[in-house]
Every structure is written in C-alpha cells, then in structure tokens.
Amino acid sequence: MSEETEAHKAQYASKKGEVVLRDHEYDGIQEYDQTLPNWWLFVFFGSLLFFFGYWIAYYQLGWSKTDGEKIDQAMERIETAKKKALDEMLAKLDDRALIEEWSTNPEHIAAGEEIFQANCIACHGQDLSAKIDIGGGQSVNLPGLSLTDGEWKYGSKPMDVFRLINEGTPAGSDGHNGAKMEAWGQKMPPIQIAELTAFLISKNPKDFPQP
Ligand code: HEC
Structure with missing residues (x-):
C-alpha cells in the first residue's frame, strides 16, 4: 500500500472511531496509525509560532529587559x-x-x-x-x-x-x-x-x- 492510501485509510478509520495499527512491530510493540486531533495540532503549531515571535522580539530586537537588567535597575533605585x-x-x-x-x-x-x-x-x-x-x-x-x-x-x-x-x-x-x-x-x-x-x-x- 502506498503512503498516501495508508494515510487516507487511517483518517477514515479514526473518523469512524476505529483504531488502525501500523504494519511494523518491534519487540511486540505496535504503533497506532491515527491522525492527530486538530486541537493538538493547533497548540503545537501555535507554540512554534509563539516561539518564533518571542525569539525575534526578545533575543533579536531586545524589546524587553533581561532579568539582570531589571535587578540592576531595582538595586539602583534602592x-x-x-x-x-x-x-x-x-x-x-x-x-x-x-x-x-x-x-x-x-x-x-x-x-x-x-x-x-x-x-x-x-x-x-x-x-x-x-x-x-x-x-x-x-x-x-x-x-x-x-x-x-x-x-x-x-x-x-x-x-x-x-x-x-x-x-x-x-x-x-x-x-x-x-x-x-x-x-x-x-x-x-x-x-x-x-x-x-x-x-x-x-x-x-x-x-x-x-x-
Ligand atoms: C557580630 C558582632 C557584632 C555585632 C552584632 C555588633 N557589633 Fe559593634 N562591634 C563589633 C566589633 C568586632 C567591633 C570592633 C570593630 C573594630 O575594632 O574595628 C565593634 C565596634 C562597635 C562600636 C565602636 C566601639 C568603640 O569602643 O569604639 C560601636 C559604637 C558599635 N560596635 C555599635 C554596635 C551597634 C549599635 C550594634 C547593633 C546595631 C553592633 N555594634 C552590633 C562587633 C559587633
């Protein structure tokens, strides 16, 4: 079976609430073949996007102060x-x-x-x-x-x-x-x-x- 038809089969099966197992088996352990739920994918890609935005804002553009700088400023005020x-x-x-x-x-x-x-x-x-x-x-x-x-x-x-x-x-x-x-x-x-x-x-x- 080609990759594509297998993916279709898995999607169809999980829609019906059935469980599909992948062909391989290692030491008696088998793997589910199911599409990931949308909420999970949403959180996963959402966190990737968030990381990217945060990385640019915090580390590349320096929009926010580091903890060290915040402490230095507080000490100076004191x-x-x-x-x-x-x-x-x-x-x-x-x-x-x-x-x-x-x-x-x-x-x-x-x-x-x-x-x-x-x-x-x-x-x-x-x-x-x-x-x-x-x-x-x-x-x-x-x-x-x-x-x-x-x-x-x-x-x-x-x-x-x-x-x-x-x-x-x-x-x-x-x-x-x-x-x-x-x-x-x-x-x-x-x-x-x-x-x-x-x-x-x-x-x-x-x-x-x-x-
Ligand atoms: C951990 C021990 C310790 C504590 C607690 C301590 N002292 Fe002292 N104090 C010393 C020592 C030792 C000296 C002598 C310093 C020197 O010769 O340079 C001294 C010296 C002094 C002197 C000078 C005395 C003289 O005859 O010239 C004064 C005044 C003094 N202390 C006041 C205080 C006050 C007020 C406090 C509390 C807020 C205090 N000390 C807490 C150890 C201490």
Whole structure:
C-alpha cells in the first residue's frame, strides 16, 4: 500500500472511531496509525509560532529587559533612595543635636534600646560591656568592643559613633582581634542608626556631657 492510501485509510478509520495499527512491530510493540486531533495540532503549531515571535522580539530586537537588567535597575533605585534618606538625616544631624536633642528624648532612647537588644547584644552584651556572665563569678569576652569603657576607637564625637555604626569598621582597619563591625546602614534606615547613637550617648553621660 502506498503512503498516501495508508494515510487516507487511517483518517477514515479514526473518523469512524476505529483504531488502525501500523504494519511494523518491534519487540511486540505496535504503533497506532491515527491522525492527530486538530486541537493538538493547533497548540503545537501555535507554540512554534509563539516561539518564533518571542525569539525575534526578545533575543533579536531586545524589546524587553533581561532579568539582570531589571535587578540592576531595582538595586539602583534602592541605593538612590537609601542615599537620599541618609543625606536628609545628615543634614539635620550633628554632634550638638545628637547630645542635646536626640539623647535627651525618651522616645529615641527607648527605640534605640529596643534595636540594640534585637541586633547588638550578641557581640556587645546586654549591659554593653562586651562580656557575658557564665556564672560562678566568671565571664567570657564577646567579639565586640565594650561600649561603656569610655574609649571610642574611631573617634569620640557623637557623629563618629553614628558613622561607625552606619559604615562599620573603616576600610584598612583590622578590626578588634580580627573581628569587624558590619555596616548597619545597609540593613537599617538612618533614623534607627541615630536612635542607636542616642541610646549609646545616654548610657555614657561622662563621655558626652550635656552643656
Ligand atoms: C557580630 C558582632 C557584632 C555585632 C552584632 C555588633 N557589633 Fe559593634 N562591634 C563589633 C566589633 C568586632 C567591633 C570592633 C570593630 C573594630 O575594632 O574595628 C565593634 C565596634 C562597635 C562600636 C565602636 C566601639 C568603640 O569602643 O569604639 C560601636 C559604637 C558599635 N560596635 C555599635 C554596635 C551597634 C549599635 C550594634 C547593633 C546595631 C553592633 N555594634 C552590633 C562587633 C559587633
């Protein structure tokens, strides 16, 4: 039987709801000889067309942005917004304002204490001493520096403390026993850094006397 008549036979049979098998048989396996349903062909050729259009638009003409470009743009927007918030905060913040206004405001201090408890005590200790009591009159040093010893390694002005928390251990410094402070400004808005600074100032009245 020629190819053409076989195709006709298969089409006729499937219209009648009969099943036609092809002549060959391999390992006992035979193959149906039926025309594919129209809905299947429609989806198949439709997806071919879609692929072709998509390939031209996306890969050849570059109509849409790649995921990488979208992420880069979003990151840029976030960085710009962060920088703007920091600039706005720095414009109204100075040593005097931190001591006289921020560190005397109970709301700022309470907020700063809460943030400190949530983020900083693992390395600086609940009582800011950078030590933890392990019972029996013994204590263990934590990785951070004491924040109540009257020493401020990277500058003792309120704005120095703000900057250190915001930017972390300065580039070029080996840190403390090799451990460095991270740049919390990457994780927190500037207002929270200012609240943390206010809290630390309030805990060290000798270092930051009120006028
Ligand atoms: C993973 C441990 C770790 C955490 C958490 C941490 N710090 Fe530190 N911090 C350090 C280390 C280590 C140093 C010393 C850095 C150096 O010497 O360069 C330091 C230094 C500091 C200093 C300077 C102290 C001085 O005497 O000069 C301040 C202020 C400070 N941290 C505030 C904070 C605040 C506020 C937080 C919470 C938002 C915090 N730290 C969370 C490890 C930590």
